[in-house]
Amino acid sequence: MDACMKPSPYELFPPEVPIVFEKVEMILVPVILSSAVKIRRNCYFSNMILDAHNIKNWDSHSIKSKWQSSLYLMENAALSLSQIIHENYRNKNLVILCGSGNNGGDGYALARMLFKVGCRVDVISVLDPKRGSNECNSNYQKLLEIGAPISQRNEWSPAKLNPKTIIVDCIFGTGLNRPLEGELLAFIQEINDLPNYKIAVDLPSGMLADEYRQPGVVFKADKTFTLQCFKRCFLNRENLLYTGEISMVDIGLSKDFKPSHIEGRLITDSYLKNMLSKRNVNSEKRDFGSCLIIGGAKGMAGAVIMAGKAAWRSGCGLLMICADEDNRQIIQAALPEAMFISFEELTLETIQKARSIVIGPGLGKSQKAKELLITTLENAPENIVVDADAINIYSSLEEPPKLPRKSIITPHKRELERLIGPTHGYEDLLNKQKAFSKFHGVILVSKGPYTQITDNLGCLLVNTSGNASLAKGGTGDVLAGIIGGLLCFVPKNISAAALGVYIHGKAADEWVKSGSDGSLSPLDLINLIPTLLKT
Ligand SMILES: NC(=O)C1=CN([C@@H]2O[C@H](COP(=O)(O)OP(=O)(O)OC[C@H]3O[C@@H](n4cnc5c(N)ncnc54)[C@H](O)[C@@H]3O)[C@@H](O)[C@H]2O)[C@@H](O)CC1
Numbered sequence: 001m002d003a004c005m006k007p008s009p010y011e012l013f014p015p016e017v018p019i020v021f022e023k024v025e026m027i028l029v030p031v032i033l034s035s036a037v038k039i040r041r042n043c044y045f046s047n048m049i050l051d052a053h054n055i056k057n058w059d060s061h062s063i064k065s066k067w068q069s070s071l072y073l074m075e076n077a078a079l080s081l082s083q084i085i086h087e088n089y090r091n092k093n094l095v096i097l098c099g100s101g102n103n104g105g106d107g108y109a110l111a112r113m114l115f116k117v118g119c120r121v122d123v124i125s126v127l128d129p130k131r132g133s134n135e136c137n138s139n140y141q142k143l144l145e146i147g148a149p150i151s152q153r154n155e156w157s158p159a160k161l162n163p164k165t166i167i168v169d170c171i172f173g174t175g176l177n178r179p180l181e182g183e184l185l186a187f188i189q190e191i192n193d194l195p196n197y198k199i200a201v202d203l204p205s206g207m208l209a210d211e212y213r214q215p216g217v218v219f220k221a222d223k224t225f226t227l228q229c230f231k232r233c234f235l236n237r238e239n240l241l242y243t244g245e246i247s248m249v250d251i252g253l254s255k256d257f258k259p260s261h262i263e264g265r266l267i268t269d270s271y272l273k274n275m276l277s278k279r280n281v282n283s284e285k286r287d288f289g290s291c292l293i294i295g296g297a298k299g300m301a302g303a304v305i306m307a308g309k310a311a312w313r314s315g316c317g318l319l320m321i322c323a324d325e326d327n328r329q330i331i332q333a334a335l336p337e338a339m340f341i342s343f344e345e346l347t348l349e350t351i352q353k354a355r356s357i358v359i360g361p362g363l364g365k366s367q368k369a370k371e372l373l374i375t376t377l378e379n380a381p382e383n384i385v386v387d388a389d390a391i392n393i394y395s396s397l398e399e400p401p402k403l404p405r406k407s408i409i410t411p412h413k414r415e416l417e418r419l420i421g422p423t424h425g426y427e428d429l430l431n432k433q434k435a436f437s438k439f440h441g442v443i444l445v446s447k448g449p450y451t452q453i454t455d456n457l458g459c460l461l462v463n464t465s466g467n468a469s470l471a472k473g474g475t476g477d478v479l480a481g482i483i484g485g486l487l488c489f490v491p492k493n494i495s496a497a498a499l500g501v502y503i504h505g506k507a508a509d510e511w512v513k514s515g516s517d518g519s520l521s522p523l524d525l526i527n528l529i530p531t532l533l534k535t
């Protein structure tokens with residue numbers, strides 16, 4: 001490509017990572033009708049991660065092409081918000097804190113809709129609406145007209161608030177352009193000290209939409225309902241401290257908007273739907289390839305057993321486990337589906353013939369492990385997952401062998417730092433992760449909440465499934481196994497990585513629907529794979 005020609009954001013992403021508007025059917029209570037009636041409504045979520053400039057342009061574009069007036073768009077945004085808040089919190093007392101920009105406008109419109117259907121809402125004008133945006137002032141007037149209770153900030157004492165009241169923050173959204181100061185800063189600090197459950201609309205106030213590192217005081221929400229798309233600042237996991245759990249709300253922005261820059265894309269349910277296909281009636285096991293798992297040093301058989309079970313459930317046709325001879329019996333008893341070979345029995349032919357390889361779970365850091373890693377990397381096909389101890393050994397080598405192109409490396413935070421070197425803050429980490437992916441031509445899966453995947457093209461994919469129940473020993477082995485299994489038949493490695501992290505997280509999401517988040521065992525994830533892969 002001509003060096004002067006910047007690729008469009010669409011060219012940057014491979015075709016197998018398309019922009020999608022995902023349709024999700026939600027059952028909602030239409031608050032403007034009657035709370036007894038439930039309707040089904042199709043919501044659309046974009047998987048684009050955008051900066052504040054592009055979000056603003058998207059709003060303006062949608063107003064011009066679809067809504068005609070920004071008030072109509074705001075009305076629709078508030079309608080979606082009111083439906084979700086009514087559905088989840090209708091029996092609670094709410095206090096809505098409103099600023100003077102359009103985030104404040106959302107707050108006044110939201111309060112009107114909730115007030116009309118009998119919710120207990122108090123509204124606090126944190127900033128003077130009359131000196132704010134037209135949309136804010138107009139919605140303030142509409143709320144006044146219906147007689148809803150509105151107080152000014154200086155008339156209201158947060159300290160007297162009932163601890164059970166939910167605080168809804170509509171003070172600042174994407175328009176905040178500098179850290180909070182003076183009275184506002186002190187006000188947010190006072191609110192943060194309260195024990196109440198807190199919700200932020202679009203962004204927690206004080207959070208700068210484009211900044212990975214927040215320089216000032218930010219509202220600390222338990223839940224953030226963000227409008228239409230995932231914001232750049234959410235990429236830094238440290239900001240989860242302020243956002244709490246993030247949910248996206250469809251506000252009806254038009255689908256034909258072309259942003260000038262896309263930070264990355266979210267991995268959502270559409271991946272699962274697009275990637276899965278039924279097996280042909282005349283399939284045979286070799287069509288799905290064999291997955292070879294190398295790991296399981298003495299005393300660490302469990303890691304390869306879990307990775308193997310996960311690969312098996314994810315659809316590979318044949319499974320082979322290569323582990324320490326001492327583990328032969330336990331592995332064969334636990335995984336009769338797999339063939340077993342010891343470290344000594346591993347030949348170059350076995351490595352070269354495998355459709356996919358997972359190396360690392362329970363591998364240990366012995367001299368033998370080191371030799372196995374080097375031989376495997378030098379001879380493996382490109383369908384390889386390098387995980388756990390294999391990453392640690394690789395990072396410690398003075399002259400590491402070349403990583404096979406498009407291999408998938410799955411470090412958690414500490415392993416990532418061993419691989420790419422020490423980092424200073426999220427921006428540095430992301431830049432180094434991207435640089436590593438590009439330089440080595442590999443796919444790096446940085447694990448954790450919102451697992452972030454980078455590839456050789458500079459593409460950033462962010463997973464939306466999963467929860468803290470995954471913070472447990474052994475769940476990483478399961479992930480490596482799932483990706484290894486998928487690599488046997490999913491055509492592109494980036495898709496196998498994205499699909500793997502999504503399924504893994506989704507299994508955890510399914511688990512917490514019925515079990516407590518602390519009780520998950522990695523094996524529970526494996527048991528959930530079959531239903532998630534059902535086409
Ligand atoms: N029509 C639209 O454009 C829509 C906007 N929406 C909402 O509008 C929000 C963005 O609205 P705005 O652009 O009005 O921005 P905000 O509502 O975030 O408010 C920004 C206002 O605060 C001022 N300000 C910035 N930093 C400040 C600081 N540190 N201290 C004091 N004042 C400060 C700015 O000058 C501006 O007037 C979104 O987050 C979203 O909630 C939604 O209603 C959807 C439609």
Ligand SMILES: Nc1ncnc2c1ncn2[C@@H]1O[C@H](COP(=O)(O)OP(=O)(O)O)[C@@H](O)[C@H]1O
Pocket residue numbers: 388411412447448449450451466467468469470471472473474475476477478479504
């Ligand atoms: N708080 C969290 N929210 C979502 N996912 C998490 C969280 N903590 C851990 N995970 C996921 O759990 C897995 C843990 O992997 P890893 O740390 O390698 O575990 P182990 O080495 O013990 O198998 C990763 O897929 C990671 O993304």
Ligand SMILES: [K+]
Pocket residue numbers: 103169170171172173200201202203204205
């Ligand atoms: K807000």
